[in-house]
Amino acid sequence: MSDPGVLAPQPADEPGWLRRELSNPLFRNAYALVANGGLTGLLGLAYWALGAKFYAPDDVGRNWAVIQAIMFVGSVTMLNFVLIRFVPQTARSTRPLVMACYGIGAAAAALLAIGFLLTLDLWGPSFDHLHNWKSAAWFLAMAVAWNLWNQQEGVFTGLRHAGWVPVVNVVFGATKLVMLVALAAAFPDNGVTLSWFVPVMIALVPVSFLIFGRMIPAHRRENFGRGPRPTYREIARYTGGAYVGGAFQYASISLIPVVVAAHISETANAYFQMAWALGMMLDLLALTLSLSLTVEGSFDRARLAESTRAALRRTVTLMTPVVVIVIVAAPFALEFFGHEYSEKGAPLLQILALAVLPKALIELYIGVLRVENRTRLIAILQAVRFFGVLALILALFDSEHLATIGLIIVGVNVVVAAAVLPGLLRASRPKPSLDTEGGISVDGGGGSSHGG
Template structure:
């Protein structure tokens, strides 16, 4: 048998496993959105001044923060696998609660802007009823967008995620240039979120008319079901954990950019965005692990070990590639954007410890240990914010990366004993279970 045939057979075996099929679809999504996102952000400096670019980037982070911190993805990926007849109600409830929370939190954010001191200048374009309502609509749209991706993942149809995101990325690139002339103060933000609203409608028609009914038919009467009380109990700790996790991605840059002049904020953003896109690689196997662990709880140990080995295999070369390529890649943006290269290189070093933490959290979701999840994510957020506040130097943006790496490495080392306890039964797994652990 040739080496090519052997590799082809291995790939077919992996893609036949929902754990890897879902994860690879999400990784493909991360790769495509990273590449297309790089094109989007590369065009921005060519058509927007550094000051306008920095303000747009800050507003974008604020919208993502409000829409993301209120999303209920963790609930959907955990309980869609267990539902059949009530999946539609679960999805609609998550949509409704998430959208309402985004509107409330967004309103609070707008009211609190005056308390941001010198950082207010970065967000001054949000003053007034019109921009404020626009901000709230975009935050709600972003919340629903992320919930939609979780629905696809929970239904084992993550292959739709890169398709939908590619359409969105192409639409936002197409809008970016004309909006630079029509609305320079809002152009990047509008180009980002108008396509979100446009794409949400047809995609959810697909979800509710086709995918949810198929899931209901396939899973009617299968396996144990969580009660409404168990789901409600899961909601509290799960929400705090998810909110803390998202805040570590979106609140940190908001805090940083309120302490930077607009042009320096732009240089920071151009490095932070791809650094956080790397986090998608860390999250994909975690989400897929939660879904598959929820479908088959008895195989959690073997599934976790398989995900862990695949994570190490993938993350190490990605980290090396980003470290080598970062200085050259950021030169493309012109101006002084390449000054963010050291920050991006250091953020790449955080990917592997982040991935280990996320896999552990993915397994904890299946075990309904949401209190521990909230503690872990809260410690990460508080640690990063604390170190950023202590180390931030506008002349040396890489100090933000040092804070991210230090905190995530410390947490990863702390959770290793717990992770080992979860995967330990895999050593005694059956032959069938070991077949899942493909190296």
């Protein structure tokens, strides 16, 4: 029989409802990540509004193409999925696990960055300035910094302290805004890129002191000796399939826009990237409950079905109004950046907002698969999403109709979501188990039924 109080939904009008919601680590972590997405989105709007005012469209387009390339190189090589999956189960080995992920991820980011720099002729005119060795060195350093920055978020989430993620990112976002304006006059060609990554490099130091000096030691004290610990073999076996899946996921976010940038002008890329950046902020919301579900499912496997049901309810409740608001407000919001941004970017942003709902279902199912160590299926799902979108864009994309990209993304994700929905529903069903009298107890959020 399940504990009736942990995940069961509570009436919103009862006293202390918010306190009960936040006392549940699944929801506390998820709401922190939702807050991070919302605050990041607002700061992102302000950032790109100022960018459109202080920088020419061709400069914005070129800088954003470089930013996406750096984000791809840094993200596709990080090991967040390992940190989120196994930090909750470690205590004595947390520090070595985090350091190993940092070292492997940073080294891989450096190697991939060098590979990208050696193939610049394949990526179009937006990257021509990287032939200069100083610019190339900055690209390399920024890619490594972005890798470590994102792995820090994985550590916060795995330690069940996702509340720090919005705090760090708000400081980061505000610093970006200040630097964006401050660098406009002195560095009109690359001020956008510098304003994005210089704060990352600076912030790595204090955030690392917080993680290694306070949080990991506290995690060790609180969880030492609790439950079974993962073995090196288990982690290594999980890493193979999970890395492939994670690589395809981040390629879908960051490599797709690099491919698009190679086929359109720098000015057109500014309109595309503005809508794409805002759409990807919505994707962060789709990821939030999936990541929290992975952490809590790993922390307590017995409650995975309950956690899945709760996460599914919260996803529908949170995401539906957000999608409606974005669809209605997109043309008016992008008008603030300039009429061309609204005319050419708003239809794409509206369609990308529609894609968030099927994406959220897919991400929840992937969260369940992470807990169950079914990494091969994760890799297959992410590969289908990435290659499906990439192939259709290369076959159908017309540079005059940016909204085509959104339609392709919606179509691919709807198909994949329909395929995984039965598995997600099965994972959310109460699991029968034998009670002490030999009957059947159904885990149903506090209720039970007994057979003879």
